[in-house]
Amino acid sequence: MSVDIEKLAQQEYKYGFVTDVDQEIAPVGLNEDVIRMISAKKDEPQWLLEWRLKAYENWLTMKEPTWPNVHYSPIDYQSISYYAAPKNMPKLESLDDLDPEIKAAYDKLGIPLDEQKMLAGVAVDAVFDSVSVITTFKKTLAESGVIFCSISDAVREHPELVKKYLGFVVPANDNFYAALNTAVFTDGSFVYIPKGVRCPMELSTYFRINAENTGQFERTLIIAEEGSYVSYLEGCTAPKRDENQLHAAVVELIAHKDATIKYSTIQNWYPGDSEGKGGIYNFVTKRGRCVGNNSHISWTQVETGSAITWKYPSCILEGDNSVGEFYSVALTNRRQQADTGTKMIHKGKNTSSTIISKGISAGFGQNTYRGLVAIGKDASGARNYTQCDSMLIGDKCGAHTFPYIEVKNSTAQMEHEASTSKIGEDQIFYCQQRGLSAEDAVSLIVNGFCKDVFKELPFEFAVEAEKLLSISLEGSVG
C-alpha cells in the first residue's frame, strides 16, 4: 500500500536538544524545607510563603484525579526536583548579560531574544526551567503603562497587585495539581493592562524545560482592567528524554468591565517516542473570570506535544453580557493521550460562549474532549454554541467525547454539533493524483479540518501552528 496508515515511522522531534548550562538544582523530593527554599530564593514576602505552605498541607490530603481518560504509571512526587535555575543569574539589565548558551538555545528554537531580530510587535518573556531569564520590550510596554514581567519580579515590584489577584481565579486547593503548583510554583509571566489601554504589542511567554528530572510549575497571571485589551501567547518545548517529566502550570485570567483577553497556546512539549517512552505530563489548570459586564475571554490552543495532556481552559462568565470562547486543536500521534476541553460557567445575564474543538488522533493516539457548559439559575438569556469534531487517521487510534450540560435557567439557548470522520484513503489518493505526497495530503486535509481554530490565532502564529501540525503528523502515514 502506498498509504500505509499502519506503519508508524519514527518522527523526529525537532526541539529535543539539551542545552549545557550550569544549573542549580534542588535535591529531589518535596517537603516544607524545599518550599521554604524556593520562597527564600525568590526573596518572597511572608504571606506568600504561608500561602504556599498552606497549599502544600492541603495537597498532602488530596488525591490525584483518576477520572481523566488517560493511563500512566503512578508518579513518584518524591523523585522529582522542584527547582532548577541556570547558575549565576543576576538580574539582567540587558541581553548582553544573558548566558550565551541560553541565548543560543532560544535562537535554535526560533525565538531570537534580540529585540531587533524579533517578530515586530511581539514581546517575549523567556522562562528556562524554573526561572524567567529575560523579558523583552519591557520599556516600550511600560510607556503605555503595561506591566509585563516574570511573576517573581511582580511579587517584588507590584506586591499589592499580586496579593490581590493571585488565587483570585484558581484557589490554592482547587485541585490536586493546582495545589501542588501553588506550593512550588517557580516562575511564569505577569501581565497587567491598565484601564482603557490597548496593549500595543502581542505578549508571549516561551517556556523551555531543559534540566533533567525536574518538574516545571509555572504560574501566569493576567489582569485586564476596565476597557483594556491584550493578546497573549505561550509556546512550550522540552528536550527528548527517556523519563517522563511533569509540567503542572496554573494560569489565571481576570477581565474587568469591557476588557478583552485573548490567550493562545502552542503547546509542543516533547511527546515521547513511538513506543510511548518519555515525554511530558502536561497537567495544567487554566481559568479565566469575566468579572465585569461586557468582558471577554478567549482561549485558543494548539496542543500537539506532551505524552499526556490534562487541561480544561475555562471561563466563568460573571458579568452580564460577558463572552467566553474556547478554540482548540488537539493532536495525538504515536502513544500520546489527551483529555482536554473546557468549562463555560454562565452566571451573568445574556452571557454567551462558543466552543470549537477539533481533535485529531493518529497512530495509537487517544484523544478525549471533555466539556461542561453550566447555565446558572440567574443567567437568563445565556447562549452556548458547541462544535466538537474528531478526525481519525488510521484505525489504532481513538476519539472520545464527553460533553456535559447543566441548565438551571429555562431561557438558555444551547446548540451542539459533533462529528467524527476518518481521513479517507480516497481523499489522500485524490490529492496524490494531483501531485501531492501522502504526507502532504494528510497535512492539507488536517489543516483544512482545523481552519476554524487557526483563524483565531494571531497571524504570525497561525502559520507556525500549521507547520507544527504537519511536523507532528509526520510518520502518521508511511
Added chain:
Amino acid sequence: MLEIKNLHVSVEDQEILKGLNLTVNKGEIHSIMGPNGSGKSTLAQVLAGRDTYEVTEGEIIFEGKDLLELSPEDRACEGIFMAFQYPVEIPGVANTYLLREALNSVRKYRGQEPLKHIEFAKYAKEKMKVMDISDNLLKRAVNQGFSGGEKKRNEIFQMQILEPKFAILDETDSGLDIDALKIVANGVNALRSPERAFVVITHYQRLLDYIVPDFVHVLVDGKIVKSGGKELALELEDKGYGWIEEEKTAANS
C-alpha cells in the same frame, strides 16, 4: 507514449482486467466504451496508481518508464492525470489551495520555481474563463456541496491547471447538461496538442461529437474486444454491446 501489455488486475482476489492491451501515441485521443462493471474505471485507477487494485500480470510503460514502479504522486508529476468518475470532497481545504499546492509540487518535481499566490491567481484566471469556474467555486472547499456538473467541470479545470501529458477522463460527461458538456469538451480540446494524449471513458457517443476520438475501443469483461474509428461509437449507440459479444463467440467457435 503509453503502452499497456497483457494487463491483469484483481481486487480482493477477483480478476477484473484479464489481459488488456492498449497503445496510445502522442497526439491521439482514444475513447473507451463498455458495459457497466466491465473494468473501465479500474483501468483508470490502475494507471493513476490506486493501490487497492493489484496488478498480477503485464506491464505499463509510460514514456519509456515502468509506470507500475512509480508512486501515484510521481505519476502525477510525470504528467498523468485522471478525472475521477466520483470526485471526493475535502472539507475545509479551499479548491484553490489544493490546486496551488498540487501545481507547485509538480513544478518542484520538474525543477521549476513554485508559483507565488499572485502568479498563481493570474495563471488560474485564464483557465477559469475557459471552464466557467467562478471565484466562489475556486474558494470553496474542494468539491464540497458542488453539484454533479460542477464537480465534473472542476475536474477538467484541474486538468487545465496541471497541463498533463496524458489524461484519462472517467465518465466526465455523465450528469452534464448540454452547456456544461460543451464547456468540458472545450476544456479538453483547448489542451489538445501533438504532444498530449487523452483516453476518454464514456457511455455516450454524444460526447464524441465534441471531442472527436481517433480510436474507439470496446471493453467487455476485462478485455478490449473491438477497436475501430469514431463510427464504432455510433454503431454501439445503435446496437448496444450484444452483437460484439456474439461476434466474439462466433469467432471463437
